[in-house]
Amino acid sequence: MTGPKTAGGYSRIQTQKRAAIFAAALEIFARHGLRGASLEAIAAEADMSKQNLLYYFDGKEAIFVELIQQLTDLWLEPLAQIDPAGEPVAEVLAYVQRKLVMSQNHPRESRLFATEILQGVPHIKHLYEGPMKAMVDRTVALLQTWMDAGQIRAVDPHDLLFSIWANTQHYADFSAQINLIKPMTREERYANAERFLTDMYRALLVVQD
Amino acid sequence: MTGPKTAGGYSRIQTQKRAAIFAAALEIFARHGLRGASLEAIAAEADMSKQNLLYYFDGKEAIFVELIQQLTDLWLEPLAQIDPAGEPVAEVLAYVQRKLVMSQNHPRESRLFATEILQGVPHIKHLYEGPMKAMVDRTVALLQTWMDAGQIRAVDPHDLLFSIWANTQHYADFSAQINLIKPMTREERYANAERFLTDMYRALLVVQD
Amino acid sequence: MTGPKTAGGYSRIQTQKRAAIFAAALEIFARHGLRGASLEAIAAEADMSKQNLLYYFDGKEAIFVELIQQLTDLWLEPLAQIDPAGEPVAEVLAYVQRKLVMSQNHPRESRLFATEILQGVPHIKHLYEGPMKAMVDRTVALLQTWMDAGQIRAVDPHDLLFSIWANTQHYADFSAQINLIKPMTREERYANAERFLTDMYRALLVVQD
Amino acid sequence: MTGPKTAGGYSRIQTQKRAAIFAAALEIFARHGLRGASLEAIAAEADMSKQNLLYYFDGKEAIFVELIQQLTDLWLEPLAQIDPAGEPVAEVLAYVQRKLVMSQNHPRESRLFATEILQGVPHIKHLYEGPMKAMVDRTVALLQTWMDAGQIRAVDPHDLLFSIWANTQHYADFSAQINLIKPMTREERYANAERFLTDMYRALLVVQD
DNA sequence: CATGAATGAGGATTCATTCAT
């Protein structure tokens, strides 16, 4: 037995260790990327030996893949919460805000995700063809309905989504740049951002008579 | 060291070879990142031997740094072209468009830049403290003037810039994601994007009476 | 150590498990050699955990040694059945046939044995100095008696034995080569071989007037 | 460039180093098998660093495969020298003798080859389907002709070849066993063997009126 | 200018084995 990979469920200690490894891996991967990260570094961060780490995972890439798959859920959550029955403009603005909060609270997760996409999504293509696409399609259809009903301005719904992703994630993914250009506390930064993005998307979406 | 690094200028053949190496390095770095790229791969792409490559550059990192420094100019160019004497809204929209064209024509450069920022700008901090900051400050000041004069809507000028960067670069940097979610020809993609972004920033910036 | 190695005899369950391990080990060792085989593989083949396996044996080498010691008996059996009172040529030919049947029915055992000898008999030297040598010496003496009496042709009795071993075991040990050169069902193969070897050794041994 | 593997030909130093590596690898592989051998050991035997060794070869298995391919030629040589126009019995006996000399002079090569076959010929199947099969087929046809003409006794020609291989190689491959059973100088051993095998195959092949 | 040769440092895995339960 090389490890607990065979079992269907995980014991308490397994769950704990795996969580510790995920946390460490997130830290290291977000900082150095998949290739740049070393098992040694992850193991050190997780306060265990490299071999013990390999007892729980099949290898570096396996950790990466499992980790990034988990992030997908995190990423989709704010989207899932859009209420079709809500007030359209408010719903979109609330989504923007949720995404922004996510960036604020999970910047490393966001950067890890960004790295994967920048490299061409080599590890999670299947997620895009499955759950991700389904959720996006649902949302696009909803936005289209609202546009057709004249409840929000008619623009390309895909581009609208892309824009929201770009804007909200930017504050996490490119924070190094932002901090060099305009140093600021994180709280101020995100308060500002929320104000700005709310203004922008309200201006865009509210239908003028 | 017998290499050309001692001289003040470069001979014709040196310039040629360096250009070939830069082109190859851009290709490889954009695809695999700094750590993921191997000298071997760059050398192969540039059609020369690894050692010959090292005759022209001090090492992998040296290539990367010189390369990314060059990109800064490219990146700043659209910003430099904003005309303080022009019509404010039109000037900003033209800037958006120039950035978008840049993304369309230089996606690898954009991704390389994004990688560097994602990793925390470890190699070009000095550029941000120098030319980059100067240009950004100038632009922010100009935007502020226009806002104070009521010529464009008053928002945080930094956030406005961040938003433009995020939106325009997103189509290059995250194209893998975009293509998975909504496959499209590049031309259509960017035509759509231009329409959307123009709509959005006009809605944002035009001052309502 | 809580294992069963302390006791003088083995309980029923111990005997069963040990047999299962021997069977699995034979399979794996014959396929990959001592070094090439992994405890993991043997454990999987025996349908138990690596640790449980180590509860019954002191280690990989211990399994190997015990296993190969058992094979010695198998290997010597045909030799022991030579009847000093029998008709000499017939006795030798019958021995050839028994060895051939052994090869046919126990090819993995034969290969395992061959591997050990090829590596220089690192694990069972003592057997050669003990029971094996005794049995061989007995047989050589018997053959010499028959030769002295003119009942079989006078050749070097050791070389005769070596030849019989080489010829009969060849069909098991080098079956991969044989099958590549001349594919055939196992039954045909051994029927052919028996005919050929009988012809050869009869031609060799029968004394011409 | 990771090494000289790309070129069509080899420079002097390359040829020398490769030869040294082959010699060392033969020694180590013959003693420990493919899995049991370590690059470290081969490098030490060849008096060079592990990395230098890897500069010349792609890896352990690559060395093994190239080495064993070379052995094939050695192995086939005695077979190629059988003269279709010669006296049949003498030709076969001369072949037996050549194979025996080969075993005497190249025991490690013989053992290495034996190891590969014992493991099921995992690395040189293609050789069997190509040059090896051709040469064997040619010889079998020749033997059959001689048998049909009544010049040697009619037996299965394949079995005859297998027998010659088994007998001659046995003295190299299983020398450890032989030496334990009957210690002897190498010269005596092979002189004995030659006498015995000549007797046996002459007895087998000479046609009785 | 160019390249063949060589190497040191690092990094991922494998695997037998120990230990506690």
Place this chain on the structure above:
DNA sequence: TATGAATGAATCCTCATTCAT
């Protein structure tokens, strides 16, 4: 009797880089 957890020792291999020519 059985197994989950952990580890030390090897071992293969990659890769940037140096050196000599």
